[in-house]
Amino acid sequence: MQTKLLGKQTVIFKHRPTIISTYTVSGPKEKDSLFSPYFDLILENDDWEMDSYEKAERKMMEHTIFCAIERAGLHQNQVDALICGDLMNQIISSSFAARKFDTTYIGLFGACSTMAETLAVGACLVDGGYFNNVACATCSHFSTAERQFRYPLELGNQRPPTSQWTVTGSGCAILSSSGIGPQISMATFGKVTDYGVVDVNNMGAAMAPAAMNTLISHFNDTYTTPNDYDLIITGDLGKLGSEILIDLMENKGYKLGQNYIDCGHAIFNKNQHTQQGGSGCGCSALLFNSYFMKCLKEKKYKKILFMATGALLSPTSSFQGESVPSIAHAIVIENVNQ
Amino acid sequence: MQTKLLGKQTVIFKHRPTIISTYTVSGPKEKDSLFSPYFDLILENDDWEMDSYEKAERKMMEHTIFCAIERAGLHQNQVDALICGDLMNQIISSSFAARKFDTTYIGLFGACSTMAETLAVGACLVDGGYFNNVACATCSHFSTAERQFRYPLELGNQRPPTSQWTVTGSGCAILSSSGIGPQISMATFGKVTDYGVVDVNNMGAAMAPAAMNTLISHFNDTYTTPNDYDLIITGDLGKLGSEILIDLMENKGYKLGQNYIDCGHAIFNKNQHTQQGGSGCGCSALLFNSYFMKCLKEKKYKKILFMATGALLSPTSSFQGESVPSIAHAIVIENVNQ
Numbered sequence: 001m002q003t004k005l006l007g008k009q010t011v012i013f014k015h016r017p018t019i020i021s022t023y024t025v026s027g028p029k030e031k032d033s034l035f036s037p038y039f040d041l042i043l044e045n046d047d048w049e050m051d052s053y054e055k056a057e058r059k060m061m062e063h064t065i066f067c068a069i070e071r072a073g074l075h076q077n078q079v080d081a082l083i084c085g086d087l088m089n090q091i092i093s094s095s096f097a098a099r100k101f102d103t104t105y106i107g108l109f110g111a112c113s114t115m116a117e118t119l120a121v122g123a124c125l126v127d128g129g130y131f132n133n134v135a136c137a138t139c140s141h142f143s144t145a146e147r148q149f150r151y152p153l154e155l156g157n158q159r160p161p162t163s164q165w166t167v168t169g170s171g172c173a174i175l176s177s178s179g180i181g182p183q184i185s186m187a188t189f190g191k192v193t194d195y196g197v198v199d200v201n202n203m204g205a206a207m208a209p210a211a212m213n214t215l216i217s218h219f220n221d222t223y224t225t226p227n228d229y230d231l232i233i234t235g236d237l238g239k240l241g242s243e244i245l246i247d248l249m250e251n252k253g254y255k256l257g258q259n260y261i262d263c264g265h266a267i268f269n270k271n272q273h274t275q276q277g278g279s280g281c282g283c284s285a286l287l288f289n290s291y292f293m294k295c296l297k298e299k300k301y302k303k304i305l306f307m308a309t310g311a312l313l314s315p316t317s318s319f320q321g322e323s324v325p326s327i328a329h330a331i332v333i334e335n336v337n338q
Numbered sequence: 339m340q341t342k343l344l345g346k347q348t349v350i351f352k353h354r355p356t357i358i359s360t361y362t363v364s365g366p367k368e369k370d371s372l373f374s375p376y377f378d379l380i381l382e383n384d385d386w387e388m389d390s391y392e393k394a395e396r397k398m399m400e401h402t403i404f405c406a407i408e409r410a411g412l413h414q415n416q417v418d419a420l421i422c423g424d425l426m427n428q429i430i431s432s433s434f435a436a437r438k439f440d441t442t443y444i445g446l447f448g449a450c451s452t453m454a455e456t457l458a459v460g461a462c463l464v465d466g467g468y469f470n471n472v473a474c475a476t477c478s479h480f481s482t483a484e485r486q487f488r489y490p491l492e493l494g495n496q497r498p499p500t501s502q503w504t505v506t507g508s509g510c511a512i513l514s515s516s517g518i519g520p521q522i523s524m525a526t527f528g529k530v531t532d533y534g535v536v537d538v539n540n541m542g543a544a545m546a547p548a549a550m551n552t553l554i555s556h557f558n559d560t561y562t563t564p565n566d567y568d569l570i571i572t573g574d575l576g577k578l579g580s581e582i583l584i585d586l587m588e589n590k591g592y593k594l595g596q597n598y599i600d601c602g603h604a605i606f607n608k609n610q611h612t613q614q615g616g617s618g619c620g621c622s623a624l625l626f627n628s629y630f631m632k633c634l635k636e637k638k639y640k641k642i643l644f645m646a647t648g649a650l651l652s653p654t655s656s657f658q659g660e661s662v663p664s665i666a667h668a669i670v671i672e673n674v675n676q
Contacts, residue, residue, distance in 0.1 A: 008418060009442050011468045052658050080346060081527060088652065089427040091447045095530060095650035099663045104347050104527035106459065107650070107665075109429045109445040121444065121459070128466030130349045148654075189419060189442035192433060312433035312445070314426065316486075320390050325437045327445075 009188050009214070010221035016183035017126040017175040019333070020133075021072035022289035025060045027142065027168025030286065033267050038290035039169075040067065046143060046168050054088065057141035060170040061086070061097040065137050068172035072133070072179075079103050079174070080131035083122045085114040086281055087140050087166075089148065094137075103135075112207075112236050113190065113310030114138040115171060115285040116329040120187035122175045123331065132177045139170030140280030149200075149315060162202040164238045164264055165274035171285030173293075182296040186332040188218040192312065194325040200318050204241020204264070204276055207309040210326035211237060212248040214307060218330055219254065226256055230301040233292060235284035235308030235328075236264030238276030263287040284308045296335050303334045347526050347552070348559035354521035355464040355513040357671070358471075359410035360627035363398045365480065365506025368624065371605050376628035377507075378405065384481060384506050392426065395479035398508040399424070399435040403475050406510035410471070410517075417441050417512070418469035421460045423452040424619055425478050425504075427486065432475070441473075450545075450574050451528070451648030452476040453509060453623040454667040458525035460513045461669065470515045477508030478618030487538075487653060500540040502576045502602055503612035509623030511631075520634040524670040526556040530650065532663040538656050542579020542602070542614055545647040548664035549575060550586040552645060556668055557592065564594055568639040571630060573622035573646030573666075574602030576614030601625040622646045634673050641672045 026039045027046045036042060041063070048056040061084070069079055082101060084094035085108035098105040110117035118136035125131050143153055145166040151157045159165075175184070193210040211234055219225055226232060226249075237245055242262035249256050267278040267287060288306055295301050307330035313322070364377045365384045374380060379401070388394040399422070407417055420439060422432035423446035436443040448455035456474035463469050481491055483504040489495045497503075513522070531548040549572055557563055564570060564587075575583055580600035587594050605616040605625060626644055633639050645668035651660070 008415070054654055054658060077346070085447065087428075089654060090425075090449065090650065090652035092650070092652045092655045095663055095665075096655065096660070098530040099532045101530075103529060105530050105665060106455065106527065107447040109423065109447040111428065117444065124463055124466060124468050128462060128468070130462050130466070189444065191441060192436040192439075192443050194437045312428065312430070314428035314430045316392055316427060317430045317434065320392060322434070325433055327433075327443060 009217045010186055012186045013123055013127040013184060015127045015177060016185050017123045018179045018181045018183050019173050020176045020179040020181045021068050022173045022293045023064050023068035023071055024171045024286050024290045025064050025169060026286055030167060030169055032269060032272060034269060035287055035291045038294055053141055053143040057139055057144050058093045058096050061093045061137060061139045062100050064170040064172045065097060065135050068135060068174050072174040074133060076101055079133045079135050081106055081134045083108060083118045083134055084137045085109050085118060086138055087111060087145050093139055110327060111310030111312050112279060112281050113308040113327050113329050114281040115288060116306060116308035116331055119173060119331050120189060120329050123184040123187055126175050126177050134175050135172055136175060137172035138281040138285045140166055140282035141168045142166045145280055159275055160201040161275055162240055163275045164203060164277055164279035166280035167267060167278040167283040167286060169282035169286035171289035173289055182333045182335050184331050185334045188214055188330040190214040190327040190329045192325045192327050194323055196323045198323045200313060203279060203311045204238040205244055206311050206324035207237055207326040208241045208244035208248060210328040211245050211307060211309050214328040214330050216252055226254055229259060229303055229305045231304040232260045233304060233306045234262045236279040237262045237309060238264040240276045296333060299335055305330055305332050347555045348524055350524045351461055351465040351522060353465045353515060354523050355461045356517045356519045356521050357511050358514045358517040358519045359406050360511045360631045361402050361406035361409055362509045362624050362628045363402050363507060364624055368505060368507055370607060370610060372607060373625055373629045376632055391479055391481040395477055395482050396431045396434050399431050399475060399477045400438050402508040402510045403435060403473050406473060406512050410512040412471060414439055417471045417473050419444055419472045421446060421456045421472055422475045423447050423456060424476055425449060425483050431477055448665060449648030449650050450617060450619050451646040451665050451667050452619040453626060454644060454646035454669055457511060457669050458527060458667050461522040461525055464513050464515050472513050473510055474513060475510035476619040476623045478504055478620035479506045480504045483618055497613055498539040499613055500578055501613045502541060502615055502617035504618035505605060505616040505621040505624060507620035507624035509627035511627055520671045520673050522669050523672045526552055526668040528552040528665040528667045530663045530665050532661055534661045536661045541617060541649045542576040543582055544649050544662035545575055545664040546579045546582035546586060548666045549583050549645060549647050552666040552668050554590055564592055567597060567641055567643045569642040570598045571642060571644045572600045574617040575600045575647060576602040578614045634671060637673055643668055643670050
């Protein structure tokens with residue numbers, strides 16, 4: 001066997017797939033993010049001259065994948081698979097974007113954990129020799145998510161203090177069996193965790209236990225601690241959710257310190273009135289594929305753990321009185337001397 | 339590298355994952371199917387004593403996975419991953435079922451191609467040595483799909499002649515790196531194909547071109563023809579869709595003859611008034627994991643190609659005037675002497 005199954009949840013990669021390029025597109029509200037200087041394209045209008053928000057979201061996805069492939073110096077026919085997912089019912093942003101590419105397509109659904117899920121699955125498929133180059137991508141859009149998951153936009157509902165703001169953005173990473181760039185050395189797949197949170201406006205609290213489970217499994221499987229990583233990044237727990245994660249981890253004997261950051265907590269500034277911060281697949285996709293990848297490439301960080309969390313609910317499940325099952329998938333990216 | 343990438347779309351497995359067990363649950367209408375003697379459990383009521391059809395669908399999924407694991411002689415903690423998907427928004431049948439298992443979970447979305455998609459991805463992950471045992475599962479339910487994708491059940495709409503009937507059923511296959519059973523030798527991943535069909539009541543016509551593309555890619559990649567297979571099974575093209583596929587293939591110089599069968603066309607009998615036949619993830623999952631697996635195990639067939647097709651639309655995309663992009667994934671299962 002080529003790779004070793006360290007524990008029940010973590011796999012290590014012998015042929016460490018390389019992230020040879022990334023690309024990001026953000027919406028206009030995200031322009032005021034501290035991280036916006038690192039986004040590749042910032043839209044001036046969140047409809048991007050399309051006649052629906054759903055079509056705008058899909059256009060973001062298409063553009064992001066196109067540009068990531070181009071930046072990698074590849075022709076489209078050199079990309080063996082698109083591995084994508086998003087928040088839309090039947091992941092239409094991904095599937096409709098995929099018809100623009102003459103490439104095999106593997107659709108995933110992991111809600112806001114999608115960026116990490118696509119990278120973890122993609123890394124297995126490249127490491128195992130099944131594909132040479134794969135594009136891992138996801139996206140989200142405030143206006144499509146809001147009207148699908150919550151209320152019509154025109155209603156102008158008040159937002160509860162525990163809510164988060166779905167990020168309009170997309171990110172794509174090209175994984176390759178060769179080339180230069182940071183490498184994915186491990187992946188820890190998550191288990192579905194449900195602590196009984198039923199408040200659909202408190203996703204951070206629902207997802208924090210899933211984040212804790214995956215983090216602890218990762219540390220146990222790999223005999224590491226938080227101190228072994230220059231940076232630990234979570235997806236979109238938001239301010240409250242990431243504070244809950246810090247507390248939960250402390251109860252289990254792990255201290256998440258200065259080397260811990262949550263994309264949802266960090267993406268918007270305090271004047272943007274997003275309550276607990278950002279959410280959506282696009283949140284971690286945007287920051288991971290822009291600022292954090294830049295830091296890795298510039299050797300600011302040597303080894304980071306990137307874990308995106310997802311709340312696996314639907315409006316139907318909530319209407320039927322269900323709680324919110326959640327999941328978190330993690331990957332480790334290392335910067336080797338090249 | 340452990341495996342060889344034959345073409346752009348087909349991978350072959352060096353450590354051919356074994357299908358060590360399968361299990362199926364069907365709804366009451368499916369009891370009148372010719373294949374029902376091979377289903378493991380047939381429900382008497384399609385709500386299965388749950389207070390919503392969605393919860394009944396989820397219960398089918400849970401039960402199917404539980405029983406497939408048990409039949410494999412495994413404890414739950416010996417299963418390394420659940421690889422699942424379904425038709426529901428945010429694949430809630432899969433994700434909510436997964437919280438009942440202490441196992442990592444990889445959610446996929448491929449519409450009605452899901453059974454083949456989970457087996458193809460699962461086979462890569464087992465062949466590559468990342469996991470020892472994985473459960474690949476999917477399900478669909480007439481009453482949840484009907485009200486989500488089409489009309490309220492109470493409306494009693496007439497069904498157009500080109501329509502198909504969503505199968506109530508679920509199927510699970512346990513793939514293992516060891517053990518006895520038919521083995522997956524290859525997988526051909528599909529590309530998203532869109533011939534511009536906008537009639538959401540004619541899924542067979544929308545999916546047939548995707549089926550043709552994947553079949554031809556498979557034959558080209560592997561230097562085979564339809565005659566090299568004892569049986570070629572498609573998912574749920576239905577009567578009309580499978581006739582279109584036969585025509586399309588004939589135009590390309592391939593004759594699909596007596597060794598070709600479509601699960602959607604075959605599952606219901608003519609007196610069941612399903613127009614073009616069955617559809618839904620559960621359609622091919624039900625027949626593949628019952629009758630066809632039994633035939634393989636009894637050495638009636640030595641080598642079969644199983645290809646499930648999916649229509650990647652959502653009601654939102656159709657309301658916005660979009661056509662129906664489709665996909666087909668295929669796997670080859672071989673019965674080696676053991």
